[in-house]
Amino acid sequence: MSARIRSFAAAAAGPALLAALVLLPPLLGRPFHYHLGILVGINALLALSMQVMLRINQLSLAQAGFMGLGAYASALLTRDIGLPFAAALPLAGLLPALLAGALGPVLLRVRGVHFVLLTFALGEVIVLVFVEWVSLFGGNNGLLDIPPASLFGTALRAKPAFYALTAATLLAALALCRWMTRGERGMIVAGLAGNEPLLQSLGVDALPHRCALFAFSAFLAGLAGSLYAHYFGYISPEAFGFWTAVNALIMGVLGGVTLLLGPLTGAVLLVPLPELFRDAIAYQRLFYGLALMALLLFLPRGLLGVLRASKGSTP
């Protein structure tokens, strides 16, 4: 009996946590809380995109670059070509996905540390192109006057409206990720992470699946970029550099690398952190680094990982 209650509680814990997090800004109700919520959502999307690759044991540092591609694409498509936001958002996802899909067959032959270094270089090249191709991307000044997001003819200028858009995008992305890790598809993903010979013996060709996941991860990063561009109305290359990718990685690790809600949890914990240290701006980076080291030392499996472990330890 108690076992059934416990398994029900385990099954309900995820959705309950998700609902609580999503409803937090409306419950608190101040514009600043919506603002934080939007930032958390965008960062969680990027962290989720990174997690897709971590699920198959590949750390890609190109995700911030993909996010930048999405941001610039969305900004240029709406501002200069006049496309509606509703069309620009999916295109902002598809463009980096296409790039990842095209580069995937070559990049994904490489594993481990070399893949990390290769994607690091790819990310740097993408940013360098933004900086250097001034006529199209505006160089270091970036792009200004990006029109606000709009759906069905209404501009989502107000923070609650944009928050709803961000939350909906994130929920859709989470649903996609969940779908991806269930059933036969999930078995393949798990096989890609640990046991590729097994997959091959089952007649599954691994490379197309790895490429598809890489493209999917770039798609999510592109969506994050589009949201970012239209929320701030202004973008510049340095927002999509190495440290953006690192922050997303840290969010994922902090929350728990293998858990669906890990990236979101990490984003919820880390995004507001600078706000806490606002009075000590000089110390911000130092505290952030120290907090990270402490977390890595004392909670090596991430916060959710610890919770789950204590839950799972009861027979």
Added chain:
Amino acid sequence: MRLEIEGLSVRYGAVQALEDVSLVVPSGTTTAIIGANGAGKSTFLKAVAGLVPPQGGRILVEGRDLAALTVEARHALGVVLCPEGRRLFPDLTVHENLLAGALRRKGRAAVAADIAAVYDRFPRLDERRGSLARNLSGGEQQMAAIGRALVGRPRLLLLDEPSLGLAPGMVRVMADAIRAIAAAGVTLLLVEQNARLALTLAATGHVLEAGRRVLSGDAAALIDDPRVRDAYLGGAETASPASPEPARSW
């Protein structure tokens, strides 16, 4: 150096590699463990060397329980494993590989003398002392591996498959070397798929089957034992390399 194994059990995940194995290697003797591929022979040596943790049982050297000792500490006691597949450092030269065997030791002169003795025993190694280990032939690699183990000053030498993949002539070179090591007073525990070779070198033999010790006895008697002959000496592939050996002339 006397080795006593009491009820040793090792498992890898769900696989029981060794189950309740007990045996004694008396000081100053050569003992052979024979058995088929996957019978647990290499696991046995790895457990003695400290590379795999046992699930049960005790490993005693000169009456001292090794359980708390690391691989490195066992080496310092004189328990030296010459591993399966030679495991030379591929990008070090032959000479550097021999020096690596003595990294634990102090005293340059004594080390140099031991290395010179290895070159005396295996003149071929002396010729190839400047070659990278990755470029050696199988026989040369085995000489270097044994040489490296000897430079570590073993009192109990664990030899894992020294004849594997060697041409008959090279097997004879190894056999001579092993006999010489034993004559110098080193206690030897020899694991071999080549049962005939192992039993001609050893005084005592043990047979492992699926992780259990199924048969033990005087090596000379085991060679004539029909169960051993049928299972381990009859097959053409195990018999051929060692068959030219004059069986009991030493």
Added chain:
Amino acid sequence: MLTQVLLIAAMSSALYMLLALGFTLIFGILRIVNFAHGEFVMIGAYAVFALTSGLGLGYAAALPLAALLAGGLGLLAERALFRRYAGDELGGMIMSLALAITLQGAAAVLFTIDQQSVERPVTGVLRIGDAVLPKDQLFVAGFALAAVAAFHLLVQRTRFGLALRAVAQDPETLRLQGVSPRRLYPAAFGIGCLLAGLAGALTAPLYTIHPYMGETAILKAFIVVVLGGLGSVPGAIAASVLLGVTEAAVSTWLGVTAATLTSFVAVMAILLVKPTGLGGRA
């Protein structure tokens, strides 16, 4: 003109060697990609700044002290943070990122984010024919090359170096020779960071010093190490020369960005053809 380009090429090649040898040593021994490596360059530079401007020491005394400080901090970092990640590439990488952030933050707190500079210990130029060679660049190139030579001797000619090479090739077999790989970790990490600190201390008078200067350094170290093959010492040396010469040439005639772009494209191209790098073995 050509002579100046050659001097720049020699200087940056030697500095890249210092950076990349330490980075590749740490990876070869501990299997940790040290993203904080650039921060040890920054530590070396700030140490020179603090010792000369703060304590009034001469540069000749500050240079070795700064390198030793970086090495000592590296040793401590290995003890406190990294040894638990030996063999866990991802975990070690993430810890090194956290350390990089912390060190940048610490530098910003201690020295503010303003750019600092150190007075040049060597000034003037050397004229050979019609070539004009700045003496400070000659000094940096010479000192860095001497340090690389010393490192090479340490690795190739000493028992400690033999143990380092052995553990990089097969740690388990080294244990079977009675030597614990863990006993080599602190020294390897410390030496790697010392070389990085030396690069920072050498370049402190040439460039400006700021808390985020490590990023440029790690970028160069990455390129060199990926080109040369992670963990390969000869590969790192060859790739340093390749990068130093290419950069000096391309940036002289086409500009600095073109040089960076060229090196990135070269890295990608080489990795695609040979994923383990020039000196790497599959």
